[in-house]
Amino acid sequence: MISTATARRIAGDVRSGKRTAREVVEESLARIEKYDGEIHAFVHVCSDEALARADGIDAAVARGETDGLLLGVPVAVKDNICTRNIPTTAASRILENYRPPYDAHVIERLLGEGAVIVGKTNQDEFGMGSTSQYTVYEATRNPWNSGRVPGGSSGGSAAAVAAGMVPIALGTDTGGSIRQPAAFCGVTGLKPTYGRVSRYGLIAFASSLDQIGPITADAPDAALALRVIAGRDERDSTSADKKVPAYDGKPVSGGSIEGLKIGLPLEYFPDNLDGEVAAAVRLGVSGLEKLGASVVEVSLPHTRYAIAAYYIIAPAEASSNLARYDGVHYGRRAESHDVRSLYVRSRSEGFGPEVQRRIMLGTFALSSGYYDAYYLKAQKVRTLVRRDFEKAFERCDLIVSPVAPGSAFPLGKWLDDPIRMYLGDVFTVPASLAGCPAVSVPCGMTGDGLPIGMQVIGPEFREGLVLGAAAAYQKATDHPAGIPSEIRKIESRSGANN
């Protein structure tokens, strides 16, 4: 039977000598081995490196060196975050075999606190997608139903945590890529405030939106992980020079959320919202009320324009960021006799269809004659979306909404209908445009046994408040219920064989 040890518990046990880091890491690797043939959460598992590091930690503990917030904690890392000498491909053919010569800032911080990297997780190529199917690898399956998507783009990270393979996985969120897969897989996912976490070593998608954050089983673990990875780093000039609080994930103000004002944005509960999602989120809100919060209606009037603004800004930045893949310096090179066709062929063979579509879209939006009408216009609308949030937070402390308009959908659905797919990001994109922190918390299940997520959005740099409310809610409820069905099936099969 799988246990659900939190990162806090693991680090405490390793510190006190109750368990060794090797035992913990071996257990994590054994679960990956057992489940991942069906789930496909990982694209690379680094067992040897992880075990060697675990032994190093155990030796240090034996010497009395027990510092480290994440001592012996196995961590999975999304494949678009650079890990030294460990393959980092962003799930793209154009980066096949790429091994970065350096660690991302967040990896340095994790290692500095005693964490053990066990592998790299699957995603939509370069973070462009919301199902983890636009990958050069096998698509990740949802641990609650293998016929469904895990969400994306951080689908591998969310599935790995949901399946109990690791207690913490790093994801990245540009327009919802941490929150939506966390909701689809029934785990907790935090997109920090833009600038809270350094992007140094993150393979860029849209630089004014990208943010790294944790996916965990509960909010206190997300708080612990955030405490480790947050903070100023001079190698990312957009990382904020603000003190990092000792996020502990404890409910705010002396153990309760009493007196907090929760804003419910009417634009986030449209008539066509999935009935089960609407009901679960409303139940979640009344759960917060029972804990002492009060509810006010707020309005975010530019919500309906957010998708259009986002799908101009993000592809525009992507088309510029992805210009670096030219087949010359690193990554895949196509056979060619002249430089021009070397660029064109390397890129056309190396990028998948969704990435090419977004490069085309972004190149158009930035091209001469269209820049003002599209890119500049979208940046102005972004200002309006930001102002919506500023105004709403004058009336409330936190905003609560659904994460996605529905639950995990079948594999293959909407793959050839980009607009329909983009509209699925409608509730996550606005907080990204505004730069606000937002967490996805499980708040119920559909009749078909799929998790539903509730989004808690806070004002800039108020992660402590966001996670505190999420933790208070999780302490009072029990979502999602039990072990994901696909994992239970694998366990019962292996039980029958023994």
Place this chain on the structure above:
Amino acid sequence: MKIDKQLVRKIALLARLEIPEDKIETMQAQLQEILSYFEMLSELDTSEVPPTVFQHTSSSVFREDCVRESYPQHIPLEQAPESHLEYFRTPRVVEEESP
């Protein structure tokens, strides 16, 4: 905004991508649908609204311009698809002179 095949080819050229002829039509239709969706933005009067470029930094961020340690040449070159001595190697860029 009307997207025709000629414009699709032009954007592909700018983006250094090769869209096979039999895929041009699909790309044209998809871009057309997406751009039509974007048209809703014109409902908003933004003449007095400043653009948001980055979230917290309104101006450029500077640092001291000083010498720092960097990788020895062989490290980035190890990642190159093709290299020669301490250079990245590409196909010939300049034309050969005619004799």
